[in-house]
Amino acid sequence: xxxxxxxxxxxxxxxxxxxxxxxxxxxxxxxxxxxxxxxxxxxxxxxxxxxxxxxxxxxxxxxxxxxxxxxxxxxxxxxxxxxxxxxxxxxxxxxxxxxxxxxxxxxxxxxxxxxxxxxxxxxxxxxxxxxxxxxxxxxxxxxxxxxxxxxxxxxxxxxxxxxxxxxxxxxxxxxxxxxxxxxxxxxxxxxxxxxxxxxxxxxxxxxxxxxxxxxxxxxxxxxxxxxxxxxxxxxxxxxxxxxxxxxxxxxxxxxxxxxxxxxxxxxxxxxxxxxxxxxxxxxxxxxxxxxxxxxxxxxxxxxxxxxxxxxxxxxxxxxxxxxxxxxxxxxxxxxxxxxxxxxxxxxxxxxxxxxxxxxxxxxxxxxxxxxxxxxxxxxxxxxxxxxxxxxxxxxxxxxxxxxxxxxxxxxxxxxxxxxx
Amino acid sequence: xxxxxxxxxxxxxxxxxxxxxxxxxxxxxxxxxxxxxxxxxxxxxxxxxxxxxxxxxxxxxxxxxxxxxxxxxxxxxxxxxxxxxxxxxxxxxxxxxxxxxxxxxxxxxxxxxxxxxxxxxxxxxxxxxxxxxxxxxxxxxxxxxxxxxxxxxxxxxxxxxxxxxxxxxxxxxxxxxxxxxxxxxxxxxxxxxxxxxxxxxxxxxxxxxxxxxxxxxxxxxxxxxxxxxxxxxxxxxxxxxxxxxxxxxxxxxxxxxxxxxxxxxxxxxxxxxxxxxxxxxxxxxxxxxxxxxxxxxxxxxxxxxxxxxxxxxxxxxxxxxxxxxxxxxxxxxxxxxxxxxxxxxxxxxxxxxxxxxxxxxxxxxxxxxxxxxxxxxxxxxxxxxxxxxxxxxxxxxxxxxxxxxxxxxxxxxxxxxxxx
Numbered sequence: 001x002x003x004x005x006x007x008x009x010x011x012x013x014x015x016x017x018x019x020x021x022x023x024x025x026x027x028x029x030x031x032x033x034x035x036x037x038x039x040x041x042x043x044x045x046x047x048x049x050x051x052x053x054x055x056x057x058x059x060x061x062x063x064x065x066x067x068x069x070x071x072x073x074x075x076x077x078x079x080x081x082x083x084x085x086x087x088x089x090x091x092x093x094x095x096x097x098x099x100x101x102x103x104x105x106x107x108x109x110x111x112x113x114x115x116x117x118x119x120x121x122x123x124x125x126x127x128x129x130x131x132x133x134x135x136x137x138x139x140x141x142x143x144x145x146x147x148x149x150x151x152x153x154x155x156x157x158x159x160x161x162x163x164x165x166x167x168x169x170x171x172x173x174x175x176x177x178x179x180x181x182x183x184x185x186x187x188x189x190x191x192x193x194x195x196x197x198x199x200x201x202x203x204x205x206x207x208x209x210x211x212x213x214x215x216x217x218x219x220x221x222x223x224x225x226x227x228x229x230x231x232x233x234x235x236x237x238x239x240x241x242x243x244x245x246x247x248x249x250x251x252x253x254x255x256x257x258x259x260x261x262x263x264x265x266x267x268x269x270x271x272x273x274x275x276x277x278x279x280x281x282x283x284x285x286x287x288x289x290x291x292x293x294x295x296x297x298x299x300x301x302x303x304x305x306x307x308x309x310x311x312x313x314x315x316x317x318x319x320x321x322x323x324x325x326x327x328x329x330x331x332x333x334x335x336x337x338x339x340x341x342x343x344x345x346x347x348x349x350x351x352x353x354x355x356x357x358x359x360x361x362x363x364x365x366x367x368x369x370x371x372x373x374x375x376x377x378x379x380x381x382x383x384x385x386x387x388x389x390x391x392x393x394x395x396x397x398x399x400x401x402x403x404x405x406x407x408x409x410x411x412x413x414x415x416x417x418x419x420x
Numbered sequence: 421x422x423x424x425x426x427x428x429x430x431x432x433x434x435x436x437x438x439x440x441x442x443x444x445x446x447x448x449x450x451x452x453x454x455x456x457x458x459x460x461x462x463x464x465x466x467x468x469x470x471x472x473x474x475x476x477x478x479x480x481x482x483x484x485x486x487x488x489x490x491x492x493x494x495x496x497x498x499x500x501x502x503x504x505x506x507x508x509x510x511x512x513x514x515x516x517x518x519x520x521x522x523x524x525x526x527x528x529x530x531x532x533x534x535x536x537x538x539x540x541x542x543x544x545x546x547x548x549x550x551x552x553x554x555x556x557x558x559x560x561x562x563x564x565x566x567x568x569x570x571x572x573x574x575x576x577x578x579x580x581x582x583x584x585x586x587x588x589x590x591x592x593x594x595x596x597x598x599x600x601x602x603x604x605x606x607x608x609x610x611x612x613x614x615x616x617x618x619x620x621x622x623x624x625x626x627x628x629x630x631x632x633x634x635x636x637x638x639x640x641x642x643x644x645x646x647x648x649x650x651x652x653x654x655x656x657x658x659x660x661x662x663x664x665x666x667x668x669x670x671x672x673x674x675x676x677x678x679x680x681x682x683x684x685x686x687x688x689x690x691x692x693x694x695x696x697x698x699x700x701x702x703x704x705x706x707x708x709x710x711x712x713x714x715x716x717x718x719x720x721x722x723x724x725x726x727x728x729x730x731x732x733x734x735x736x737x738x739x740x741x742x743x744x745x746x747x748x749x750x751x752x753x754x755x756x757x758x759x760x761x762x763x764x765x766x767x768x769x770x771x772x773x774x775x776x777x778x779x780x781x782x783x784x785x786x787x788x789x790x791x792x793x794x795x796x797x798x799x800x801x802x803x804x805x806x807x808x809x810x811x812x813x814x815x816x817x818x819x820x821x822x823x824x825x826x827x828x829x830x831x832x833x834x835x836x837x838x839x840x
Contacts, residue, residue: 015446026435072614284712292704
């Protein structure tokens with residue numbers, strides 16, 4: 001089965017974005033047991049798209065196309081396909097109805113531009129968009145079955161999972177993953193996680209491993225692609241494989257159910273009936289935003305103070321002026337007083353804190369960009385730790401600092417901290 | 421001039437990495453005034469590479485190829501090109517000498533595997549690798565001039581800048597750059613922005629519009645794809661087109677330089693020498709995190725309080741208990757007291773606040789999920805506004821609430837608020 005991917009969009013060939021959609025689709029195909037032979041990207045030019053569609057139609061069996069399904073004038077993929085196939089566009093009633101209901105639910109009027117999105121090449125079948133307005137479609141041209149999806153990653157991913165994969169499975173008898181386990185891993189790079197799991201395939205020849213990096217976390221998937229025994233023996237095989245992987249990845253496994261770090265910390269706090277307050281300096285509100293992305297977080301998350309200035313650290317968190325004078329803002333002592341301060345201020349069970357240098361400026365030889373002090377107070381614990389990362393990017397530093405602080409609390413809550 | 425890019429490597433088609441080399445090369449070509457028509461990626465299979473090289477040789481004038489020049493058995497690009505061109509490989513003395521000196525300098529022995537890297541297709545010219553061992557090369561096949569570079573980003577980038585660009589400039593007399601303007605737009609969907617700009621192509625037939633949605637913001641790009649007049653007339657055409665678009669998009673244009681909303685608010689605060697403090701309830705730290713993603717934000721961003729609980733609103737922000745009892749937490753009165761409270765607490769010039777229902781729970785008929793009250797205090801202004809959104813997703817609600825609050829401040833800072 002020859003699989004191609006075609007990404008359309010000026011943003012790709014102008015270099016505004018790296019084509020992460022294509023990478024994601026390659027991994028999704030791998031999970032189905034398919035390998036992608038070629039990826040092509042072209043801009044929003046109808047002639048270009050239509051000529052590359054014709055080329056692919058003679059080479060590939062399956063082609064996943066993304067982009068160009070929106071309502072604006074540069075969204076020309078359906079038209080390009082209709083030219084390549086020599087068929088007309090016609091309004092698809094199912095697509096129109098689904099857009100109408102999407103808009104009605106949100107109290108908007110359907111515009112003429114949106115109606116354009118329901119114009120599909122004759123002979124196409126609709127793929128429902130579960131996260132936006134633009135419907136997708138699929139249709140055969142020459143030897144190739146083309147799937148057209150939006151370029152917006154969230155819309156594309158849902159459409160692939162809910163709409164495209166079922167069609168592929170049915171048409172080609174692909175059974176994909178029968179059983180799937182997800183481990184969320186923090187504190188290991190993808191290649192390191194890969195080496196730790198060397199020997200997996202020898203140990204569990206019927207299973208497959210998948211890796212997906214979502215900085216700074218990686219998701220390790222254990223996949224049973226085909227029924228191999230009875231339901232019970234398959235389940236037990238998966239359990240063994242999961243345990244084998246967890247033993248090798250040790251305390252780097254944040255969740256054995258694929259939860260995010262914030263979800264897992266929230267789950268642990270909830271289960272123990274504990275509350276949390278946060279004092280953030282260099283993470284600038286990111287920890288708090290991660291925690292409050294979780295529905296129901298108001299049950300355990302009380303308060304976060306983003307104290308960039310020394311004055312705010314003193315005034316809001318009761319950090320001692322002397323500490324700041326003696327040690328500076330980026331110091332374990334300061335981190336500790338921040339964590340204790342925010343906990344006492346709010347009566348939360350736990351306080352966590354961050355103070356560090358996210359960059360690009362502000363670094364020094366003793367306190368370089370990438371250094372962070374994390375504090376944890378409460379429940380009889382009062383500690384601070386220093387970590388050093390070597391990333392060049394401010395946003396990445398904020399992200400890894402925030403994860404490091406939450407992971408410290410996670411390890412305390414699960415009793416791993418004393419052990420490590 | 422038709423430019424193609426070819427990325428080779430299993431890691432690309434397996435989805436292990438996003439193809440950032442291609443994005444970087446597209447930007448580099450744009451700076452030279454060239455636009456890339458197509459990007460292709462294939463794995464490390466000699467047949468695949470050789471067949472795509474043949475295809476490109478009949479379509480493109482210039483092709484930049486990356487990957488497959490290393491010493492291992494999966495590095496097959498030179499061999500694939502020699503097959504595509506029907507010429508033999510021979511040891512290139514210049515390449516060999518440059519590798520020998522690279523190794524000598526570092527005290528290593530040249531291995532046989534490395535010597536393989538000096539085997540180039542007959543008729544090629546060497547491109548020096550300034551950061552590693554694998555030499556590149558360039559050679560014409562059919563209509564196309566192919567440049568072969570390593571896949572390691574640092575090596576590829578240096579080779580492009582120091583070796584490839586000079587050849588391109590000399591051969592094709594390149595010096596210009598195509599022109600590109602970016603407008604950041606908030607408060608309009610992609611389709612609505614598209615309709616407002618209907619007529620653009622009739623007005624400016626030589627230019628192209630691009631749209632890229634990055635929820636809840638869209639970027640509108642105005643593109644001059646080919647040099648059409650002199651440098652001055654092209655510039656003036658772009659300025660006219662930009663003004664035309666901005667007139668139609670009105671106060672929804674957050675930045676005419678492609679800045680994010682947080683960057684633009686930061687820029688406005690900086691320029692006016694003003695400081696900001698934030699009181700967040702439903703946005704949970706997201707506004708603060710957006711603001712602190714901007715390097716240098718410590719100059720104007722003082723403090724943010726994420727006050728989920730009523731208790732924290734009272735204790736930290738001095739919201740009156742009576743206000744919460746009379747009106748509840750989600751109310752303009754509360755938003756106003758939060759904004760005033762955080763401003764007074766920190767001595768900031770401006771305070772902004774959010775209180776609302778991000779969902780999925782917590783909604784009621786009077787205060788449904790998607791409702792947010794935003795407060796703004798300082799600089800003689802004291803106001804609160806209520807907005808209602810109809811998104812199903814908690815994270816999306818947080819995102820649009822945060823943008824709404826920052827946009828209110830932006831409009832105040834630019835004098836748009838009184839006008840609207």
